[in-house]
Amino acid sequence: MNNFGYTRASDVADAVRQIAADPAAKFIAGGTNLIDLMKENVARPSRLIDITHLPLNKVEETKDGGLRIGALVPNSDLSYHPQIEARYPLLASAILAGASQQLRNMASTGGNLLQRTRCFYFYDTTTPCNKREPGSGCSAIEGINRGHAILGTSKHCIATHPSDMCVALAALEACVLATGKDGERSIKFADFHRLPDDTPNIDTNLRSDEIITAIKLPPKGFAANYSYLKIRDRLSYAFALVSIAVGLDIADGTIKEARLALGGVAHKPWRNHEAEAQLSGAPATRETFMRAAEIELARRGILRTLTQAARGTPQSQADKRIK
Numbered sequence: 001m002n003n004f005g006y007t008r009a010s011d012v013a014d015a016v017r018q019i020a021a022d023p024a025a026k027f028i029a030g031g032t033n034l035i036d037l038m039k040e041n042v043a044r045p046s047r048l049i050d051i052t053h054l055p056l057n058k059v060e061e062t063k064d065g066g067l068r069i070g071a072l073v074p075n076s077d078l079s080y081h082p083q084i085e086a087r088y089p090l091l092a093s094a095i096l097a098g099a100s101q102q103l104r105n106m107a108s109t110g111g112n113l114l115q116r117t118r119c120f121y122f123y124d125t126t127t128p129c130n131k132r133e134p135g136s137g138c139s140a141i142e143g144i145n146r147g148h149a150i151l152g153t154s155k156h157c158i159a160t161h162p163s164d165m166c167v168a169l170a171a172l173e174a175c176v177l178a179t180g181k182d183g184e185r186s187i188k189f190a191d192f193h194r195l196p197d198d199t200p201n202i203d204t205n206l207r208s209d210e211i212i213t214a215i216k217l218p219p220k221g222f223a224a225n226y227s228y229l230k231i232r233d234r235l236s237y238a239f240a241l242v243s244i245a246v247g248l249d250i251a252d253g254t255i256k257e258a259r260l261a262l263g264g265v266a267h268k269p270w271r272n273h274e275a276e277a278q279l280s281g282a283p284a285t286r287e288t289f290m291r292a293a294e295i296e297l298a299r300r301g302i303l304r305t306l307t308q309a310a311r312g313t314p315q316s317q318a319d320k321r322i323k
Helices: 012-021 034-039 075-079 082-087 089-097 101-106 109-114 165-172 273-279 286-292 296-311
Strands: 005-008 026-028 047-050 059-061 067-070 175-180 183-188 211-217 225-231 242-251 254-263
Touching: 012 047, 012 175, 012 211, 067 082, 075 082, 075 089, 075 101, 075 109, 082 089, 089 165, 089 225, 089 242, 109 165, 109 211, 165 242, 165 254, 225 296, 242 296, 254 273, 254 286, 254 296, 273 286, 286 296
Parallel strands: 005 047, 026 047
Antiparallel strands: 059 067, 067 211, 175 183, 175 211, 225 242, 242 254
């Protein structure tokens, strides 16, 4: 591990000043991903800016009937928050599907959005990786690539985004609030993460002088008909081979609105707009779900998740066995 400095931000404005003055610095909150990257010599920040004392740890109502989630709310607190459990259970379920209880106790909401890929070539500094060292090549394309991306890839990178929480946030159409030198701005969740293209080393559209302050959830949470299904090599502490977040608005057996997002298959959480369009206005039946499940890798998972959501029997994250 390289030597690095350490400072503490006194408020959001101070955090922005510090990161703007030292682009090689990194914010640290829970550190559940950053510290691993530093240990493996993948991340070499000049300084860590501690933001754990900033007042960004609340879940609050918004004027439009949604929720504002502070960037420093721990994942475990968020998953068990009464408002999240009641109004946005898809998000609670996705969080509980990820990591372990110990990691969720430390991991922050904002940090979850910024976690980097778990591609083993990215972590192996002896191998070429365009995400780690632009222009060096992608070892995964011709190497061991089980569990890598099949959607939205480029010739430079086939890494996948690792977050479970972000798949649910994509389905819910959340917004990310960020503050920088030019003030606060809102970023649609669909625009927050980037596809690899020619710059796989750049994961998000967050600017170098910005800090995530909150996530905004819209009023509609699909609380009655939802499910988050995660298919992985083992039932605990494993990243998704494919995950599916589904929210349905069903009235009299007909789907009025559908949300479907996939994880584990792309460089960012992947909204399946074509499937959503096929589901909208159709009866909530197995035949409808089979027509919507067009991606071969995820076909059975999508079919099962849509069925769970329509029945109002979401996948349990306490008993992770798929039934």
